[in-house]
Amino acid sequence: MKKEDIKKLAKNKDFISGIYNYCDRWCERCPFTSRCMNYAMSREYTTDPEASDIDNEKFWQNLSEIFKVTREMLEESAEELGIDIDSIDFEAASQEESIKDKIVENHECCRAAKKYGEMVSELMESEYIPTLRVVGQQERKNTVELKSVDSLIGPAAIEEVVEIIHWYQHFIYIKLMRSVHGTLGNTEDLLEDYPKDSDGSAKVALIAIDRSMAAWTHMHNYFPNLQAQILAILAQLDGLRKRVETIFPEARNFIRPGFDEISSDVS
Ligand code: SF4
Known part of the structure; x- marks a missing residue:
């Protein structure tokens, strides 16, 4: 995709600005694909099997090509803002980022989210859950119509429940890393009148936690022999949810572009 094509896409008024910043990247289940520029751009590559084969x-x-176009657009924006990219001390910036990365990794929310991911791997590798997952995915491909994730809060098929757990297993950690990272440095302080990216990312993580907890509650009923392990996972998620809500008290109030503004019955 050329720079001009991206600029042309960006002018499309049907797209919701920044909607992809606070979604769960589950495009297959997203009701806003027709309103998302990121989706339109990715379609360009994924509809061609050769282009999506590593x-x-x-x-x-x-x-x-994407890197080249991104670089060109970055240079253009920098020029418009009067920033000389060549004068940036990338070594110092990289050192600063490494320090921030360490702080983020050691943050209580990130550590708890990482531990949750490990607990899921451990349980899913136990005897018959993986078998069920594979069977479930095959069945879903053939017979089950994809639904939005929230519609699964009621009775759900086991394959859907396992799929939800896997989708969010590491996603929660990644979103919380971004959230905590956003609180370091002074960018958010400078933009104090604007909604905080850290709250937006924390909100997406909270939604993923809520959905994962709903899925694990189903699992609890499906696997009576694994109740102790599943309860431990639910306790881990519940503790994480409370920590995130305490550390990011405004997260639940963050308005996500599109998702919190328009009824999702658009699909
Ligand atoms: S907003 Fe929807 S379509 Fe766009 S990237 Fe996120 S999940 Fe995919």
Whole structure:
């Protein structure tokens, strides 16, 4: 995709600005695909099987093209803002980022989210859950119509429940890393009148936690022999949820573009 094509796409008024910043990246289940510029751009590559195959040269050509276009657009924006990219001390910036990364990794929310991911792996590797997952995915591909995640809060098929757990297993950690990272440095203080990105990311993590807890509650009923392990996982998630709500008290109030503004019955 050329720079001009991206700029043309960006002018499309049907797209909701920034909607992809606070979604769960589950495009397959998203009711806003037609309103998302990120989705439109990714379609450009994923509709071509060669372009989405990591072993195919076309995949790497496209990736290199994306980097080139991104670099060009970055340079253009910097010029408009009067920033000289060459004067930036990248070594100092990189050192600062490494320090921030360590702080983020050691943050209580991130550690708890990482531990949750590990607990899920451990349980899913136990005897018959993986078998069920594979069978479930095969069945879903053939027979089950995809639904939005929230519609699964009621009675749900086991394969859907396992799929939800897997989708959010590491997503919660990643979103909380971004959230905590956003609180370091002074960018958010400078933009104090604007909604905070850290709250937006924390809200998405909270939604993922809520959905995962609902899924684990189903699992609790499906696997009576694994109740102790499942209860431990639910306790871990519940503790994490409370920590996030305490540390990011405004997160639940954050208005996500599109998702919290428009009824999701658009699909
Ligand atoms: S907003 Fe929806 S379509 Fe766009 S990236 Fe997120 S999940 Fe995918």
